Amino acid sequence: MPLTLVRSEPAPSLIDRVREVVDQDLTSQVVAIDRDGVYPEAVLRRLGAAGAFAQHVCGEAGATVAGPTGLMAAIEAMAAVGETCLSTAFCMWCQDALAWYVACSDNAHLKRDLLPGVASGAILGGTGLSNPIKRFYGIEPIRLKARRSAGGYTVKGALPWVSNLGPDHHFGAVFERDDKPGHFVMAIVPCASLGLTLAQSTEFVALDGTRTFAVQMREVFVPDELVVADPIEAYLKRIRPGFVLMQAGMALGLIEGAIRLMEQAMTKLGHVNAYLPEQPEAFREELTLLRGTVARLAETPFDPSDAYWRAVLGARLAAGEATVRAAHGAMLHQGARGYVATGAAQRRLREAYFVAIVTPATKQLRKMIAELDGAGSRGSRCAS
Numbered sequence: 425m426p427l428t429l430v431r432s433e434p435a436p437s438l439i440d441r442v443r444e445v446v447d448q449d450l451t452s453q454v455v456a457i458d459r460d461g462v463y464p465e466a467v468l469r470r471l472g473a474a475g476a477f478a479q480h481v482c483g484e485a486g487a488t489v490a491g492p493t494g495l496m497a498a499i500e501a502m503a504a505v506g507e508t509c510l511s512t513a514f515c516m517w518c519q520d521a522l523a524w525y526v527a528c529s530d531n532a533h534l535k536r537d538l539l540p541g542v543a544s545g546a547i548l549g550g551t552g553l554s555n556p557i558k559r560f561y562g563i564e565p566i567r568l569k570a571r572r573s574a575g576g577y578t579v580k581g582a583l584p585w586v587s588n589l590g591p592d593h594h595f596g597a598v599f600e601r602d603d604k605p606g607h608f609v610m611a612i613v614p615c616a617s618l619g620l621t622l623a624q625s626t627e628f629v630a631l632d633g634t635r636t637f638a639v640q641m642r643e644v645f646v647p648d649e650l651v652v653a654d655p656i657e658a659y660l661k662r663i664r665p666g667f668v669l670m671q672a673g674m675a676l677g678l679i680e681g682a683i684r685l686m687e688q689a690m691t692k693l694g695h696v697n698a699y700l701p702e703q704p705e706a707f708r709e710e711l712t713l714l715r716g717t718v719a720r721l722a723e724t725p726f727d728p729s730d731a732y733w734r735a736v737l738g739a740r741l742a743a744g745e746a747t748v749r750a751a752h753g754a755m756l757h758q759g760a761r762g763y764v765a766t767g768a769a770q771r772r773l774r775e776a777y778f779v780a781i782v783t784p785a786t787k788q789l790r791k792m793i794a795e796l797d798g799a800g801s802r803g804s805r806c807a808s
C-alpha cells in the first residue's frame with residue numbers, strides 16, 4: 425500500500441503570533457490609544473498569552489531562570505508591535521522589565537508566585553526606575569525613602585510617572601534607607617498596597633494610552649518577601665544591560681514603521697520625494713546594522729565589563745537618535761497626508777521623541793558615555 429504523507433503545518437512562530445494579535449486587535453485601536461488615551465489592556469493580555477513576555481525569563485516547564493538567549497526574542501516581539509503602536513510597545517517594555525527584575529533576583533517567593541503571572545500577561549505591571557537611575561548618575565535626588573520596620577520597610581515619597589499600572593498591577597521601585605543614607609533597596613510593590621495612590625494628572629503629547637500615573641506612597645509597608653535586592657549595587661549592575669537593551673525593541677519597531685510610511689509615499693510622490701536627503705533604503709541599512717548590534721549584545725546581558733556596558737549605551741543612544749530621524753523622515757516623505765490629525769506620520773514623530781527621552785534619555789546617555797570614556801582614559805572606574 426502506498427504511504428500517504430500527511431504534511432502538518434509548522435506551528436506559528438512567536439513573531440507570527442504577535443503579528444496576529446496586532447492585525448486582529450491592535451491596528452483598529454491605534455488612533456483611540458493615541459488620541460483618547462485608551463489603555464490596550466486586552467491586547468497586552470493576548471500578547472502575554474502569545475508568549476511575548478516569557479522569552480527572556482522562562483526556562484523549561486515554566487522555570488524562572490533569566491535566559492539571555494531569549495532577550496532578543498523579547499525585543500523582536502516588542503518591535504513587531506512597535507511597527508504599529510509605540511504606546512503598546514512601551515507597555516510591553518514595562519512588563520518585560522518587571523519580569524526581568526524578578527527573574528534576575530534570588531527571591532524564590534516572587535519567582536514562584538509572581539513571575540509566571542507576569543510572564544504570561546495574567547499579571548500586569550511596570551517599573552519606577554527612572555528616578556533611581558538618574559540618582560545613581562548624579563542627575564536628581566532619590567524620591568522614595570524608607571525606614572526599617574519589623575519584617576520589611578515602610579516607604580514614603582512619590583514618583584511622577586510610572587506606566588502600565590492599575591489597581592491590581594505591580595511595579596519595581598527603589599528606595600533609600602533613612603537610617604543608612606546611601607543604602608538602596610529594590611522591591612516589587614503591588615499598586616493595591618495600603619497607603620499607595622495612583623493619580624493621573626498629566627496629559628502627554630503621545631503615549632497617553634500607557635496608563636502612566638503619579639505614584640504617591642504614604643507609609644507603605646513593603647514586606648521582605650517582595651524585596652529583590654538589598655543592597656542594590658551588584659543586582660543593579662546585573663539588570664541594567666537587559667533593562668536598556670530591551671528599549672531597542674521600541675526603536676526597531678518604530679524605525680520599521682517609519683520606513684514603511686516612506687515607502688508608501690513613494691508610489692505617488694516618488695518623483696519629488698527623491699530629492700529629500702534621507703531615503704528609506706538608507707534607513708533600512710541602518711536598521712539592519714542596529715538590529716545586528718542589539719542581537720549581538722543581547723547574547724551576553726550579564727557581561728560585567730565596562731566595555732560591554734559602553735557598547736550597550738552606545739547602541740541605545742544610536743537607537744534613540746535613529747528613531748527620531750526616521751520618524752522625521754516619514755513626516756517629510758508623507759507630507760500633508762501625514763499631517764492630518766489621524767495621520768500615522770505625525771503620530772510616529774510624537775511617539776519617536778519618547779524613545780529619546782525615556783530614561784536613560786539621550787542627554788543622560790551622553791553623560792554616562794562621556795563619564796565612562798573619561799574614566800577609561802584616566803584609568804579610573806566609572807560610577808556604577
Ligand SMILES: Cc1cc2nc3c(=O)[nH]c(=O)nc-3n(C[C@H](O)[C@H](O)[C@H](O)COP(=O)(O)OP(=O)(O)OC[C@H]3O[C@@H](n4cnc5c(N)ncnc54)[C@H](O)[C@@H]3O)c2cc1C
Binds near residue numbers: 551584588636
Ligand atoms: C509618557 C511617559 C511615561 C513614563 N513612564 C515611566 C515609567 O514607567 N517609569 C519611570 O520610572 N519613568 C517613566 N517616565 C519618566 C521618563 O523615563 C523620564 O524620566 C522622563 O521622561 C524625564 O527624563 P529626562 O531624563 O529627560 O529628565 P528631565 O525631563 O530633564 O527632568 C525630569 C525632572 O523634571 C521634573 N518634572 C516633573 N514633572 C515635570 C513636568 N510636568 N514638567 C517638567 N518637569 C517636570 C522632575 O523633577 C523630573 O524628575 C515616563 C515619562 C513619560 C513622558
